[in-house]
Amino acid sequence: MTRIAYVDGRYRRLDAPAVAAEDRGYQFGDGVYEMVKVIDGIPRDLDRHLARLARSLRELAIPAPTSPAVLQAIAREVIRRNPLRHATLYIQVTRGIAPRAHPFPASARPVLTVAVRRVAFPTAEERARGVAVALAPEIRWQRRDIKSINLLPNLLARQQALERGLREALFVEADGTITEATAANVFLVDARGVLRTHPADRRILGGITRQVVLELAERAGIPVDQRPFTVDELDAARELFLTGTTSLVLPVVRVEGRTIGAGIPGPITRLLGRLYAEHSGLGALAGDYAQVAPEPKS
Ligand SMILES: Cc1ncc(COP(=O)(O)O)c(C=O)c1O
Known part of the structure; x- marks a missing residue:
């Protein structure tokens, strides 16, 4: 057509x-x-x-x-x-x-x-089992809050991740702070069960999905703290997920060599995945965020 x-x-x-x-x-x-x-x-x-x-x-x-x-x-x-x-x-x-x-x-x-x-949304398999992502040095400019068409660092990091068989890349500042993914924001559920994400300052794009997911989380009574987290904090994290207009809520279960939580999408990710799908008129996809069994260890 x-x-x-x-x-x-x-x-x-x-x-x-x-x-x-x-x-x-x-x-x-x-x-x-x-x-x-x-x-x-x-x-x-x-x-x-x-x-x-x-x-x-x-x-x-x-x-x-x-x-x-x-x-x-x-x-x-x-x-x-x-x-x-x-x-x-x-x-x-x-x-x-x-x-x-x-x-x-x-x-x-x-x-x-x-x-x-x-549009190509993440597959049912990706939503149900989660994806693996890379880490990439944060080499972008200092005004990432502007949705500019200059996306070369994003393209490079994404391409390098894809060539390694990884779905996305998370940008990491020199001090270890994770800002966001190349085309999505990133959320972590910390060891205390608090939902964390980088504040919407000049270092990240203030995602619309991020905004909506924060509102859905607050309405669901999930404790939220808009505070950055570092690569070191991934070790104790219970859950990690990406948010974006086309990524929806995308569970992340591996970052480079690290397994996040139990290695399967956690309950907060799955709840927010369902709520966001329903918010977007994609209620038919909500079931893909149901609980899955862990992948057998090979
Ligand atoms: C760098 C970056 N961060 C975050 C997002 C997510 O924003 P939104 O939820 O508005 O799609 C995008 C979307 O393309 C992006 O390019």
């Missing part, structure tokens, strides 16, 4: 050439984006995503390309033209087209792209 995207004022085939050679997004990575889950035609948590987009734009002094109402109308139209049961809605804004030079151009108009793509 041909995908139709909105690119700079027009609906076009997603596979048709549309980017100007002097788009600053193309030349400098001078732009921001959002990735929204669309389930049964409904973009989920859209208001939260649009608020984060507005913030990212403000932080980089890129003018908003349209009003939120027009952006929502464009999103609805792109979703209508690409009927998919489960999809992602990709929204990108670059600073615009101008002769290549570092200073912000006085007259460039931001370029908006909106596209819908089929």
Whole structure:
């Protein structure tokens, strides 16, 4: 099926050439984006995503390309033209087209792209049994709170993990602090049963899934502490999981050589996995977070 995207004022085939050679997004990575889950035609948590987009734009002094109402109308139209049961809605804004030079151009108009793509959620097996992840040195810039299209360190760490047969990579600062994964936030249940995650400061992207999961945890009476944790703390951790728009709640049972807890997804991870699936209109997936037997030792 041909995908139709909105690119700079027009609906076009997603596979048709549309980017100007002097788009600053193309030349400098001078732009921001959002990735929204669309389930049964409904973009989920859209208001939260649009608020984060507005913030990212403000932080980089890129003018908003349209009003939120027009952006929502464009999103609805792109979703209508690409009927998919489960999809992602990709929204990108670059600073615009101008002769290549570092200073912000006085007259460039931001370029908006909106596209819908089929989504690959973690498999039922991954949700039920958990995944293994790598550790990677934190080499990104100091403003990870901005959802910028500059993702090279994320791509490199992810690729290296995949080549080692690992699902994701967790970024580690020089002092051992774990910030987040390459495309997801990370939560740990510590030895006291407290749910921990890095605070939403400039060192991580404040994930929308992270926000929702924190709210679900508080409502479920789970003690929460937004305090960073280190690699050393993984040894005593009971549970570990990732959160993201397309990762959902993804249990992690191994980090490099370490087994987390009992080596199977723990009860808090499974509860939050179910609650988040239901929150997202993915109730059918909730059962995948049921208790599983440990893998036999080989
Ligand atoms: C670096 C990074 N952290 C966290 C997330 C999770 O954010 P969200 O829950 O809004 O998808 C993402 C999502 O792409 C990401 O790229």
